[in-house]
Amino acid sequence: MNIMRMEAFLRACATLLLLTTACLIRFNRQTSLIFPSYSRTATFRDLNALYVLVFIDIAAAGYNLIQLVLRGLLSSHLKPNMNGSYKHLAWVSFLFDQAVVYMIFAANSAGLTASLFAVTGEHHLFWMKLCNKFNRFCTQIGGALLCGYAAFFLMAMVSSLTGYGLFRHYSPKNYLVLK
Amino acid sequence: MNIMRMEAFLRACATLLLLTTACLIRFNRQTSLIFPSYSRTATFRDLNALYVLVFIDIAAAGYNLIQLVLRGLLSSHLKPNMNGSYKHLAWVSFLFDQAVVYMIFAANSAGLTASLFAVTGEHHLFWMKLCNKFNRFCTQIGGALLCGYAAFFLMAMVSSLTGYGLFRHYSPKNYLVLK
Numbered sequence: 001m002n003i004m005r006m007e008a009f010l011r012a013c014a015t016l017l018l019l020t021t022a023c024l025i026r027f028n029r030q031t032s033l034i035f036p037s038y039s040r041t042a043t044f045r046d047l048n049a050l051y052v053l054v055f056i057d058i059a060a061a062g063y064n065l066i067q068l069v070l071r072g073l074l075s076s077h078l079k080p081n082m083n084g085s086y087k088h089l090a091w092v093s094f095l096f097d098q099a100v101v102y103m104i105f106a107a108n109s110a111g112l113t114a115s116l117f118a119v120t121g122e123h124h125l126f127w128m129k130l131c132n133k134f135n136r137f138c139t140q141i142g143g144a145l146l147c148g149y150a151a152f153f154l155m156a157m158v159s160s161l162t163g164y165g166l167f168r169h170y171s172p173k174n175y176l177v178l179k
Numbered sequence: 180m181n182i183m184r185m186e187a188f189l190r191a192c193a194t195l196l197l198l199t200t201a202c203l204i205r206f207n208r209q210t211s212l213i214f215p216s217y218s219r220t221a222t223f224r225d226l227n228a229l230y231v232l233v234f235i236d237i238a239a240a241g242y243n244l245i246q247l248v249l250r251g252l253l254s255s256h257l258k259p260n261m262n263g264s265y266k267h268l269a270w271v272s273f274l275f276d277q278a279v280v281y282m283i284f285a286a287n288s289a290g291l292t293a294s295l296f297a298v299t300g301e302h303h304l305f306w307m308k309l310c311n312k313f314n315r316f317c318t319q320i321g322g323a324l325l326c327g328y329a330a331f332f333l334m335a336m337v338s339s340l341t342g343y344g345l346f347r348h349y350s351p352k353n354y355l356v357l358k
Contacts, residue, residue, distance in 0.1 A: 106288040127306035167346035
């Protein structure tokens, strides 16, 4: 039970961090003068990578909540022996956890890459830097990405725990045979 | 032994794909007219994300080769019982494999995001699209990224196998106790 409680705790923390990231990015806007006679409002819609990140973070948070509820219900009803539906649930959890961790990491990295272009520009490719015009906006995005990476580390630990919980039920001698 | 041979095969395929990706990006260059009187040569150095991707792919391929050699040497000398140095090796392999998979995925996603800006541009942010000027260059980068994602899928399978190989030696009842 010890390991299941730790997993639930990590999952709950990761959910909060994911929602924080999504809100920080979603409600971030700043209006600023770019050229002397032209002002513009920066929102998360300007970079597709941030738009995708908000959706993936909300989806991952929803998935974590479903897992928390499902495991809370099952832990009171079922003994954790590896037969029938419990085995299937463990495999499905393992595969989904893996997929969700990779999605969060990829979405964060994509957001970071896109944001770095806005910070540094790329004068070879004639892409102007914009963060000197939108200081507060860019700082908030940076904070959101930090939260996102923290959520990724927690989810990576959760996925290792799910793997441990699944694979330790298998025999060390025979290939894919339950003990 | 069956599972170790499968792991070695997947690792070897992943190594080849990683080296293919690195070479396709590293030796990609095209010279083209951007403005009527201004020609430019596009290389992988223009986008930092691609530069990082080449290094990470070569490092991951090197890591895989070390693992292949190490496991080839050990499999003839040691029985796979989980005592002493074999246990430490299994844990180190598990942690490194996890890290390498995430690095490959993040580097590929960062490269993809950066390349998408070159394909579509971002007229909100005054970033011009460049792939209409460098057709062959961009196609080759696209192929390299496909190879990179294939390598990631193979490595994700390898890391699941390492996790399976490690965790199935643990007791299903007691927390982190070997059988």
